[in-house]
Amino acid sequence: MAKREGSTKNNKPPVVTATDKRRLRREEEIKKIESLGQRALTLANNGPLDSSVKLFTELPISELTLQGLERAHYAEMTEIQHKSLPYALAKRDVLGAAKTGSGKTLAFLIPILEILYRHQWTQLDGLGALVISPTRELAMQIFEVLCKIGRYHKLSAGLIIGGKQVEEEKAIMGRMNILVCTPGRLLQHMDETAGFDCDNLQVLVLDEADRILDLGFKKTMNAIIENLPRQRQTLLFSATQTKSVKDLARLSLERPEYVGVHEKDRFSTPSKLLQHYMTVELPQKLDMLYSFLRTHANNKVIVFLSSGKQVRFVYETFTKARPGIPLLHMHGKQKQMRRVEIFEKFKNTTKAALLCTDVAARGLDFPAVDWVVQVDCPEDCDTYLHRVGRTARYEASGKSLLFLLPTEAPEMIRLLNEKNIPIKEISPKGNKVLNVSKQLQHFCFQDSETKYLGQRAFVTYVRSVFLQKNKKVFDVDKLPLEEFAESLGLPGAPQVKFVKRKGDKNKSYEDENSLLKDEREQRRKTRMEEIERENTADTCIDSTVKTKADKMFARKNANVLAGHYQKLVDHSDTSDGEGDFTLKRADHPLGESDDNSVKLPNIPSQELSKRQLRKMKEKLIKNTRNNRVVFDDDGNARPIYELQDEDSFRQQGDVNKMVDEFQQRNRILMDEADVADREADQMRRKEKRIRRKIREREELGLESSQTLAVLKTDDFSGNDSSEDEAPRDKRSIRMAASDDELQTSKPKKQRSARVLEVDNSAMTLEDQEQLALQLLGSG
Incomplete structure (x- = not known):
């Protein structure tokens, strides 16, 4: 029995618990992870992959990533x-350069997911991977692809860009675990969060690395890199990759692998x-763009301009001009949500024009962009490549069109040929070109907002040309600014600080400044020669006077004086100094100080121009103390308050007694002034009542046979109380049409009242006022 039980116990399979299953799964997963790492190192050490390897499944990639790629149709x-x-899966630093639309995004997102896995x-x-993008839209696009291929991983990812709530x-x-961000907002969180x-x-990834490492983001990137650990993997990807030793040293790259795609290709573009x-001539650019949009209304077009103000102006005016194609616009000054909305709308549309x-x-x-139109010349060949890279992505086809000024074309075409960029010249069909400048002029005339946008577009375009480094391509002095302003619908070319115009030719600031300097020097020499001739000639000014002020007053280049000074000329004077006059100013350094007045030199009344007079007044005001003066009978200016010294003041008597006398004297004057004010106030009230009574009488419309009956004595009793304090019935005027009515209307109790019968047929308003004043006096 015991043997049977023992044999049964030995033949029973072991029980596997849930804990054992989890442990087994972890061990298997660890073995797979180690195997992936070993395969990745082996793959990197063996050099470039065989051309026969084309599928993602042939790489050492986890099942979770492969499922995400399959779900996203990669x-x-x-x-x-x-x-x-x-190289990236083996945790090596990589510098990747490839044409636009060649799939660089997956080239760094797959290694991020695999390394963290x-x-x-x-x-x-905490944070394991950081992806930095130069623009918000590109960061959003990267984050969208990351969410698609990493949906099966248990990793958290975030999008940190400007335009959202920081809190x-x-x-x-x-x-x-993974952050996709722009440099500015990332640095803000490093400082504040x-x-x-x-x-x-x-892992650190820089997408469009050449743009991030240039001057625009230099300070921001330096601050970010200082906060990152030096032991990390760095991946740099761009269509035009940087090889600057300084830039690579800043990023602490260790023996990076340079991966150049299409380097051996004949051309740099797809x-x-x-x-x-x-x-195209500058004034005809908008005409050509409008004509292009009219003839390509069924295409998907991206139009590049050099500034946001130009984008806004072209969008607002072309929307009114209706080129026949839906218009969208995007620039850096828009709010983030608006840019996202435009970005998504243009992605999902089949025919539209995006001005950006x-x-x-x-x-x-x-997707499916048919044309890329560059209205303004790009600053260099790299910018050109990035612009045209919005079309013909991956294996799709596309077209591009570049507008060049006659001054830009020779040098720019030479630079593009050096970069192996095949570009051909085309000419517009004359019957297809439309003139839109008249419409723009009409829009600017009707709407001041449109006119302001046109002025800003003009200034920003000229500034963009002025700031370009390659002066062989961009020459602001050769721009026909007046014609360009007219093509925008403006009445004239706005003033630009860094560009000066003389006649029909445009002069740079330096040339114009030197020209103005020469003109000023020539005018100064001419003026000095005139002064010398005046000093040597026998004029009414004493030849012994050699001061600068006298020389200034002796100039003979004008014969008009301001009206104020013309009144000071004594035309009746027939002395030797006929036509001269003298001004006196208190405390002026040019005058005499013994009588506390200033005497200016005699000035011929016909020899001062407005400019000389203004300069003289400015100098007098500058060198004169701000003291108020009065003029005595002799015309001498003296201060209003002439202060005595303390000793002479105390000799006049006791100070307290003088203070009391002063206060008593001023108190009497104040009492007298109060009495006069009260009397004037009483008279003003009485006159007000009289005017009111006369106005009421006129409103009743009494005829000429009617008489003014009774003015109650209560109205003219001299009472100081206001009108509102008196009873209403005591302020009324009793009127009667005849003497009989007057007799019957008299009350039984006789009052002391004066009744005056007056024929009102020939009385005017002034006569009535005189009558009322007589009654007032008699009352």
């Missing part, structure tokens, strides 16, 4: 992914991109 690798992924990264480990971002910063920690950072340029600045030139993936 199966085959592009060339940049084929060359860079083996191999480290079994959780929210408790909401601060609350989630400490829980993010207490829970933000980058000490465990594993083979399916057809590129054209057109030589270079904010949309890098990295943005707009």
